[in-house]
Amino acid sequence: MALKKIGEQTIKFENPPSIVSTATIVGPKEGEGPLKNYFDLILEDDKWGQESWEKCESKMQEEAVKLAISKGNLSEQDIEYLFSGDLLNQITTSSYCARQLGVPYFGLYGACSTMSESLSLGAMIIDGGFADKVACATSSHFSTAERQYRYPLEFGTQRPFSAQWTVTGAGASILSSEGGGPYITYITTGKIIDPGIKDVNNMGAAMAPAAIDTISIHFKDTGHTPDDYDLIITGDLGHVGKDIVVDFMKEQGYDISKVYTDCGIKIFDSKKQDTHAGGSGCGCSAVVFNGYIYNEMLNGNLNKVLLISTGALHSPTMTQQGESIPGIAHAVTISNEK
Amino acid sequence: MALKKIGEQTIKFENPPSIVSTATIVGPKEGEGPLKNYFDLILEDDKWGQESWEKCESKMQEEAVKLAISKGNLSEQDIEYLFSGDLLNQITTSSYCARQLGVPYFGLYGACSTMSESLSLGAMIIDGGFADKVACATSSHFSTAERQYRYPLEFGTQRPFSAQWTVTGAGASILSSEGGGPYITYITTGKIIDPGIKDVNNMGAAMAPAAIDTISIHFKDTGHTPDDYDLIITGDLGHVGKDIVVDFMKEQGYDISKVYTDCGIKIFDSKKQDTHAGGSGCGCSAVVFNGYIYNEMLNGNLNKVLLISTGALHSPTMTQQGESIPGIAHAVTISNEK
The missing domain is CATH 3.40.47.40 (Stage V sporulation protein AD)
Structure with missing residues (x-):
């Protein structure tokens, strides 16, 4: 190996x-x-x-x-x-x-x-x-x-x-290669999981199974548990996808609810800002990670974070041809200690 | 470093x-x-x-x-x-x-x-x-x-x-990680070079400057010369782009003409098959490399090859907004000896 x-x-x-x-x-x-x-x-x-x-x-x-x-x-x-x-x-x-x-x-x-x-x-x-x-x-x-x-x-x-x-x-x-952290200590690279969703207005449900797969494999591969993390955060599942992740992770024996949220939920006040299920897009986990999480790690409020950016590999060409939307999720452990 | x-x-x-x-x-x-x-x-x-x-x-x-x-x-x-x-x-x-x-x-x-x-x-x-x-x-x-x-x-x-x-x-x-070759011994990763071409029917000219840049840097970085290679082959510049590459490489002091061709020229008989400047597309260097070159390396007719797949990062959205087409080229040395 x-x-x-x-x-x-x-x-x-x-x-x-x-x-x-x-x-x-x-x-x-x-x-x-x-x-x-x-x-x-x-x-x-x-x-x-x-x-x-x-x-x-x-x-x-x-x-x-x-x-x-x-x-x-x-x-x-x-x-x-x-x-x-x-x-x-x-x-x-x-x-x-x-x-x-x-x-x-x-x-x-x-x-x-x-x-x-x-x-x-x-x-x-x-x-x-x-x-x-x-x-x-x-x-x-x-x-x-x-x-x-x-x-x-x-x-x-x-x-x-x-x-x-x-x-x-x-x-x-x-x-x-040099520097005082935060450090990238582990990565878990995702496979494509396709739950068969064809609704372009429900990306949270299309991506949630990929997130569940990657997070579960990360725990199995590393021996980590939810307690090892100050924050477990998916990319842009929003409220719909987040609920699916919490429920299905519980079925797999992991209660992540205490430390888990989603970048799409953090970035907007969805009621006041009328953003419905939450934020999405590549920029969502990019600005939440590089803005909020990174700075909270520098000031010590967070010390070990699992970031799982989630992708709906949606193509209008293929959904018009009747195909479903494949999902993928890659996990990265960022830690203040090596 | x-x-x-x-x-x-x-x-x-x-x-x-x-x-x-x-x-x-x-x-x-x-x-x-x-x-x-x-x-x-x-x-x-x-x-x-x-x-x-x-x-x-x-x-x-x-x-x-x-x-x-x-x-x-x-x-x-x-x-x-x-x-x-x-x-x-x-x-x-x-x-x-x-x-x-x-x-x-x-x-x-x-x-x-x-x-x-x-x-x-x-x-x-x-x-x-x-x-x-x-x-x-x-x-x-x-x-x-x-x-x-x-x-x-x-x-x-x-x-x-x-x-x-x-x-x-x-x-x-x-x-x-194991095996008897052919081996990937060097890579030279390209920067984007944009010669300002806006004609979507002239990709060879849009990509040639990127190929010239990457091949020149490969020679400078490694100390290799055209004589070190049995074959130097670009991805899909076709006849238009190939001529530009030969001329401009000569200006930089490298005569590659004896060992150089292009996958887009090799794959079709452009006169009989009416393919004009030659073949293109990701599949062009993919099938020429994985079919022709790989097999000619296995049977010993080729021993050291520089493959430079070339990309025109053309987006209809951006050309419609008046933008030019950026080019990129990545070089890979494949050799029968480590």
């Missing part, structure tokens, strides 16, 4: 990479939510001076990476690889961000699981001795995602209560 | 992963081309019994991975990670392939650079001690790509001579 692998799907790092800096940029609505004090920059309008929402999203991702680099007292030349992806067709946000940065680039697509996908690959590349510094980033934008995946915004379609609100936000982490 | 890095953008593997098996599945047109004897399966029709071209493409990728696994005398349970991507929106081909295989999955998007992107990441994960066996795969399909990126096929638009023909094909490689 490979040296660093434990159990079925988990890696335990020999020299856990340190997350030396992070940055977050969010839209106006996210900047009015409960986590507003944790973000580096709150945009006043959702185009940020650009001609289109797509160009705004790309600028957000680019500026988030640059800000994370400068917060880590580094320069762009120090970054050896950029791992990034997003929701837009051909991950155009990330490609244009990478064009501006001029860094060797691995484009990823994991839908809303991209933050933990990029952290997983970035951490392996550092622990494997291939790089000393990498950037991991992702983003989403309400207006680019809605018109691509669902309906034209002008159409003003009514949203069912299971629908989620795509977060306008970009987050970036800089990983280093 | 990171242990295994040499120069600016290159990794030299300590324990070069072995490519223990490969598989290729191609469409009818590719099966009539000059490389027809190198492919494992040639489809008689381009839907392969499926309801849509998209579902056919996904079946092609899935069956290519399964065939590569069985040719390596392995089972699906032996594969620890699948690295794959494709051209379709939300890399839907790869996601549905991964769903059927049930293997931990990293979704990638590098457009037509995906074969070397997946080999690069797969090789690092093995050399880094994180896995013993991984699968790297990609695919494309003429009919899915044309209608997504350009025009409805029924429209019958005239194609300029700079246009290329998207390959219908899927290729897969199984990498292992």
